Amino acid sequence: MKNILKSGLLTVLAAGALSLAVITQASAKDVTLLNVSYDPTRELYADFNKAFAAYWKQKTGDTVIINQSHNGSGKQARSVIEGLPADVVTLALAYDIDALNKNGNLVPADWQNRLPNNSSPYTSTIVFLVRKGNPKGIKDWDDLAKPGVSVVTPNPKTSGGARWNYLAAWAWASQKFNGDDAKIKAYISSLFNNVPVLDTGARGATTTFVQRGIGDVLIAWENEAYLSLKESGTNEFEIVNPSLSILAEPPVTWVDRVVKRHGTAEVAKAYLEYLYTPEGQDIAARNFYRPRLQEVADKYKSQFPDIKLVTIDFFGGWGKAQAAHFADGGTFDQIYKPK
Amino acid sequence: MNIKRTLAVVIAGGALVGQTVRADDSDELKALKQEIDALDQKVRILERNGELDKDAAAEKAKTVPLIKLDGSGFTFSSADTNFVTTLHGLIQFDNRTFFGDKNINGNDGFLLRRARPIFTGTLFHDFDYNFTPDFGGTSVQIFDAYLNYRAKPWLQFKAGKFKPPVGLENLQSDTVTAFNERSVVNDLIPGRDVGFQVWGDIAGGAFSYAVGVFNGVGDARNSANFDFEDNREIAARIFALPFKNTSIKALKGLGIGIAGTWGESSVTNVTGLPGTTGGSLGGYTTDGQQQFFAYNPATGSVVENGTHWRLSPQAYYYYGPFSLMAEYAVSDQQLSRVGPTPARADLQNTAWEVTGGWVLTGEDATYTGVTPRHNFDPKTGGWGAWQLVARYGQLDIDNNTFPLFANPASSATGLETYSVGLNWYLNRDITVKASYSHTDFTGGGKSAALTSPSVVTAHDEDVFFTRIQLSF
Secondary structure, three states: OHHHHHHHHHHHHHHHHHHHHHHHHHHOOEEEEEEEEOHHHHHHHHHHHHHHHHHHHHHHOOEEEEEEEEOOHHHHHHHHHOOOOOOEEEOOOHHHHHHHHHOOOOOOOOHHHOOHHHHOOEEEOEEEEEEOOOOOOOOOHHHHHOOOOOEEOOOOOOOHHHHHHHHHHHHHHHHHOOOOHHHHHHHHHHHHHOOOOOOOOHHHHHHHHHHOOOOOEEEEEHHHHHHHHHHHOOOOEEEEOOOEEEOEOOOEEEOHHHHHHHOOHHHHHHHHHHHHOHHHHHHHHHOOOEEOOHHHHHHOHHHOOOOEEEOHHHHOOHHHHHHHHHOOOOHHHHHOOOO | OOHHHHHHHHHHHHHHHHHHHHHHHHHHHHHHHHHHHHHHHHHHHHHHHHHHHHHHHHHHHOOOOEEEEEOOEEEEEOOOOOEEEEEEEEEEEEEEEEEOOOOOOOOOEEEEEEEEEEEEEEEOOOEEEEEEEEOOOOOOEEEEEEEEEEEEOOEEEEEEEEOOOOOHHHHOOOOOOOOOOOOHHHHHOEOOEEEEEEEEEEOOOOEEEEEEEEOOOOEOOOOOOOOOOOOOEEEEEEEEOOOOOOOOHHHOOEEEEEEEEEEEEOOOOOOOOOOOOOOOOOEEEOOOOOEEEEOOOOOOEEEEEEEEEEEEEEEEEEEOOEEEEEEEEEEEEEEEEEOOOOEEEEEEEEEEEEEEEEEOOOOOOEOOEOOOOOOOEHHHOEOOEEEEEEEEEEEEOOHHHOOOOOOOOOOOOEEEEEEEEEEEEOOOOEEEEEEEEEEEEEOOOOOOOOOOOHHHHOOOEEEEEEEEEEEO
16 A cells, blocks of 8 residues: 555656656747957857757746847947947957947946946956067057057947057056157157058957968957967967056856847846856956956956056046046047058 | 278278268168158058048948938938838829710819829838828818738738728729729729728638727728717728748739628718719719719608628739739628608628639739839830739619618619720839720619719710829
């Protein structure tokens, strides 16, 4: 009798578990997200999306498909403002996400407080990528303004990375010339006089330097420089760290208006939060972004050299930096005249 | 001199000279290499800038509006095609010449039958609009002004001023009717009205439906853009091409359907009576657009008062150059006579017609017109497309109309009409028509009044039409 009862109970339990599995499977759904990102993050998000999809499937049973869009950060922000239905944006600088609030209230004004580290799960900085053997002897920022040196950097009007490049150069020049505006401008002008091609984004600039073989030095995101070394091998290029650079903090957020319309708020938030997890941080570090999580930063310490860094606060924040340098009629427009 | 020393000096001198030459070559080569490297860089830069310019041009092209001009009109479109507007045009230059109309003055002449700029377009891919004013006739009117939302091909919503879904020939475009003027069946069909309609095409148009609610207008009358009369009129139509998606070629062009309206009207509404171009009272007109019947009792005046319903079974058949269209319509209307001796009646008028055509040059005839294979161009031997058309129609007025609601001495109780015509389609946009229409009246013609309908029904009507039409 006892055995019959036990068998019966086990059978009922097994049937219940099977039914639950079937019901769960039947109610599992497909979710699609669009991540609108800046130019050089293709490899990062290719790895990250795979990991997040696996995590989400295990957690909820739902299949999440993440579509990526990459281009210059400024261009991407404008596209989202004009209707590109981004569930999340992972752009190069906070100013470009602020624009989503100012133009159409796509994100709230306090978006940066919603995730840790001012919504910046990883950081990077600006370094120089030079030809193997460094034939032009590039050591620091002043070498980039010398005659006969050809510099590759993207257009600050369209590329977030280019804006970080420009501000890093300006910060160095500010220190070198003790804040003398005329000398700083003269230096920046000389630097941009050495720029033969102005790509719209950081990846385009890498293509120009690495694949088209143009220029003596590429001013690049640190992660982009290391990626180029990894892909092209150390026989073609080498990295030169300048004496001073800037702490680039690429931010991320979900686009409230879009996720509300798509019904993807929960998964979009989870997607970005996953960037802060140990696995997310490890993926970032493997793709040469400086992780925030200390345990992961310690693991990859030897990969990232110590460079003296200034932050955007050096310029009074992004609002002031954008207005002074990159807005129409700003310093960049005064200095750079297309050839 | 010692020969050995001389030889040693010569050899040493030669080695020295050789060394000098190699050092010069090396410097020159280095300089040449640098120059080549610099030129190589220049070429690479030029190529890369060319690539970027091309990308920028492609990006810019995405925002450049598109402009197209062809036989279908002048089209403007935003680069993303969210805003598309097309300007079409329709001009119909007619001539009417009446024969044997002894006592009728002022009915022969040229006229600008229709002169319309037609604005159509699509917004955000799913919202179509049409705005059509007409400058022909005696005053400028808005004929069409509507917005249509295509949720699905089988579910669409239309609002504004447009033709209610009733008459088969009436729903045919003004540019492709067989004759200059539609048949007498259209005397009983509502013209353009203001309202809202749900409609759709199912199975690729094999079945279509439409149901709408409108202000309600009298037979052959166009709405005056508003009608604050409290009552509304419902119109509905279904039409099927049952063999459209089959392989039976001979029956693919067979279409059958039925349509109807139902509404109520109050006693103050005179726009509920038929519209007419021939006289001052509500009534019906001939093929020649002359009023042969009017609600003209000896005393009092007539108004619509009560229910007005219509029913119209309809069909067409197209097969190669052959075309056939047939329609029947009944218009049942409750009327009142107001005045010293009031009266009330429920009157039912009926009409039917059959129109046949044959495209002599072999092109296919369709409900949407004939497209010539070879445009008219004597230089290349192209003569366009030629079509022979013929029509028979009948209209009967309810006998109970007389004498309380119409004067039997002047208004006919019915008519029969025969028409033949030849249509020349020079190309897709230009058509020339010529037709002859004969109408026999029953009743009427006994009054001495020299006004419509008396003077019209006094004799048979014989009229020769021509038309030169431009439409794009």
